Amino acid sequence: xxxxxxxxxxxxxxxxxxxxxxxxxxxxxxxxxxxxxxxxxxxxxxxxxxxxxxxxxxxxxxxxxxxxxxxxxxxxxxxxxxxxxxxxxxxxxxxxxxxxxxxxxxxxxxxxxxxxxxxxxxxxxxxxxxxxxxxxxxxxxxxxxxxxxxxxxxxxxxxxxxxxxxxxxxxxxxxxxxxxxxxxxxxxxxxxxxxxxxxxxxxxxxxxxxxxxxxxxxxxxxxxxxxxxxxxxxxxxxxxxxxxxxxxxxxxxxxxxxxxxxxxxxxxxxxxxxxxxxxxxxxxxxxxxxxxxxxxxxxxxxxxxxxxxxxxxxxxxxxxxxxxxxxxxxxxxxxxxxxxxxxxxxxxxxxxxxxxxxxxxxxxxxxxxxxxxxxxxxxxxxxxxxxxxxxxxxxxxxxxxxxxxxxxxxxxxxxxxxxxxxxxxxx
Amino acid sequence: xxxxxxxxxxxxxxxxxxxxxxxxxxxxxxxxxxxxxxxxxxxxxxxxxxxxxxxxxxxxxxxxxxxxxxxxxxxxxxxxxxxxxxxxxxxxxxxxxxxxxxxxxxxxxxxxxxxxxxxxxxxxxxxxxxxxxxxxxxxxxxxxxxxxxxxxxxxxxxxxxxxxxx
Ligand code: SF4
Numbered sequence: 001x002x003x004x005x006x007x008x009x010x011x012x013x014x015x016x017x018x019x020x021x022x023x024x025x026x027x028x029x030x031x032x033x034x035x036x037x038x039x040x041x042x043x044x045x046x047x048x049x050x051x052x053x054x055x056x057x058x059x060x061x062x063x064x065x066x067x068x069x070x071x072x073x074x075x076x077x078x079x080x081x082x083x084x085x086x087x088x089x090x091x092x093x094x095x096x097x098x099x100x101x102x103x104x105x106x107x108x109x110x111x112x113x114x115x116x117x118x119x120x121x122x123x124x125x126x127x128x129x130x131x132x133x134x135x136x137x138x139x140x141x142x143x144x145x146x147x148x149x150x151x152x153x154x155x156x157x158x159x160x161x162x163x164x165x166x167x168x169x170x171x172x173x174x175x176x177x178x179x180x181x182x183x184x185x186x187x188x189x190x191x192x193x194x195x196x197x198x199x200x201x202x203x204x205x206x207x208x209x210x211x212x213x214x215x216x217x218x219x220x221x222x223x224x225x226x227x228x229x230x231x232x233x234x235x236x237x238x239x240x241x242x243x244x245x246x247x248x249x250x251x252x253x254x255x256x257x258x259x260x261x262x263x264x265x266x267x268x269x270x271x272x273x274x275x276x277x278x279x280x281x282x283x284x285x286x287x288x289x290x291x292x293x294x295x296x297x298x299x300x301x302x303x304x305x306x307x308x309x310x311x312x313x314x315x316x317x318x319x320x321x322x323x324x325x326x327x328x329x330x331x332x333x334x335x336x337x338x339x340x341x342x343x344x345x346x347x348x349x350x351x352x353x354x355x356x357x358x359x360x361x362x363x364x365x366x367x368x369x370x371x372x373x374x375x376x377x378x379x380x381x382x383x384x385x386x387x388x389x390x391x392x393x394x395x396x397x398x399x400x401x402x403x404x405x406x407x408x409x410x411x412x413x414x415x416x417x418x419x420x421x422x423x424x425x426x427x
Numbered sequence: 428x429x430x431x432x433x434x435x436x437x438x439x440x441x442x443x444x445x446x447x448x449x450x451x452x453x454x455x456x457x458x459x460x461x462x463x464x465x466x467x468x469x470x471x472x473x474x475x476x477x478x479x480x481x482x483x484x485x486x487x488x489x490x491x492x493x494x495x496x497x498x499x500x501x502x503x504x505x506x507x508x509x510x511x512x513x514x515x516x517x518x519x520x521x522x523x524x525x526x527x528x529x530x531x532x533x534x535x536x537x538x539x540x541x542x543x544x545x546x547x548x549x550x551x552x553x554x555x556x557x558x559x560x561x562x563x564x565x566x567x568x569x570x571x572x573x574x575x576x577x578x579x580x581x582x583x584x585x586x587x588x589x590x591x592x593x
Contacts, residue, residue, distance in 0.1 A: 035496060047588050063454075119495055120519055135495060135519060136496070138523065146587065185442075218492065360454075384451070
């Protein structure tokens with residue numbers, strides 16, 4: 001069995017499971033976002049009275065944090081009331097940040113867990129060796145009602161990553177290039193297991209970006225076998241109670257692919273689909289009106305660090321707006337401690353409170369008709385961040401920062417190399 | 428649930444994502460009638476004016492990709508869409524629609540075989556599609572037993588209600 005199958009087997013209280021089988025699993029952690037008031041409605045429509053496991057339920061007020069319409073405010077109010085009535089003490093209110101980052105920060109995401117959240121990017125938790133998957137409101141309501149949910153055991157694809165990254169190339173470039181090659185429906189209904197020597201070079205932050213984006217190739221879930229990097233992160237967060245599963249050596253993957261990243265340059269997904277990927281140099285010089293750094297894909301401390309590195313003692317191009325949205329309050333605090341936020345604001349960034357912000361086109365940085373935005377987030381569908389006739393380019397946090405600096409799309413590598421030269425001279 | 432769904436076809440391409448089916452800026456609406464007013468707005472702003480109860484959406488690959496918003500399934504069901512036929516569906520959208528009792532069927536190569544405006548009918552249990560306008564028959568994949576069971580009960584909420592009792 002694959003480690004992912006072992007997680008499902010344990011949750012279904014079975015000796016073994018195999019691909020294609022439908023199993024009913026107990027859920028370790030169920031999360032609801034503020035977009036999904038329908039969850040509460042569906043719960044009551046199914047004659048729900050008491051939530052099955054309030055201690056395994058978590059509510060995130062992140063997509064509308066803080067509310068910008070009366071209706072959003074009302075939806076959040078109903079969530080707060082629901083939590084109070086049901087004894088759900090894990091209410092992550094508008095001062096906390098994006099769900100997936102909170103799960104990591106607070107140690108809720110850990111190996112061997114079955115995590116279900118009303119958010120498609122729940123694949124992110126593969127970075128911790130968990131089985132994370134997104135569902136809609138009614139599925140989540142079924143968990144609230146019964147503590148469990150049915151799953152079809154997925155086939156698993158292995159993606160083996162080898163080679164060394166060039167300067168200015170990150171996990172985001174790697175996953176964009178893979179999605180560009182395989183297409184946005186390559187992994188529909190399947191699990192994706194990342195292996196290979198490149199992973200050793202990836203921090204938890206980079207691994208989260210990698211796993212996060214597998215949703216954009218249709219994946220149901222994602223997995224990285226926990227290793228020293230994972231264990232060190234968990235230890236730092238004082239997480240000790242977890243079970244690590246391992247894939248049997250005779251497991252048959254439904255596909256087995258290898259990518260060597262040695263010759264990879266920064267990548268960009270052009271409008272209007274995530275698999276519309278090119279070398280970033282193809283768009284060198286394209287003017288951008290907004291550069292957006294943030295989200296569950298690209299709003300972590302390391303992302304802010306690289307942007308601060310590129311923008312130190314500089315000013316952004318006055319024709320460009322630069323939105324910086326730390327993924328969580330913990331990220332914000334750490335980035336302030338390290339001085340990144342100060343550097344970015346001095347350079348001309350607009351600081352937005354932790355949350356999803358403009359990522360899904362509801363508030364805090366929408367774009368107008370005809371405008372161009374480069375973003376560290378994960379989707380560039382028409383209308384995703386505002387007007388349907390705006391253009392969204394997806395790239396790494398470094399590429400976003402380089403574009404903010406210049407006012408146009410450009411390879412970030414030269415700033416990183418220049419800076420390193422300067423830093424050496426100064427030290 | 429009606430086993431045979433019959434209506435006019437509305438044909439779309441590949442990768443129709445949830446932002447096109449139901450734009451993010453309306454996500455704070457919750458009652459089905461208001462949600463229904465924005466069905467397919469990102470792909471065809473006039474869709475809601477044209478669609479009649481029972482009409483059928485036909486698409487190519489990966490219909491419903493993107494976010495997990497159940498609004499995308501609710502808007503189509505509440506706008507009166509009778510069934511969706513596509514070459515493939517995104518996973519969460521598939522679950523959401525079946526859970527609501529909105530039939531989805533995987534029909535290989537349907538994109539090229541139906542034109543917008545054609546009158547078609549589909550047998551939800553067997554996956555057989557009749558294009559009455561071009562007088563052709565298209566055979567799709569048969570829906571799995573468990574999904575059909577959910578549809579027959581008009582959605583999973585009824586099933587769970589019966590299962591749990593009061
Ligand atoms: S940051 Fe964007 S992709 Fe991530 S959960 Fe929020 S809206 Fe979704």
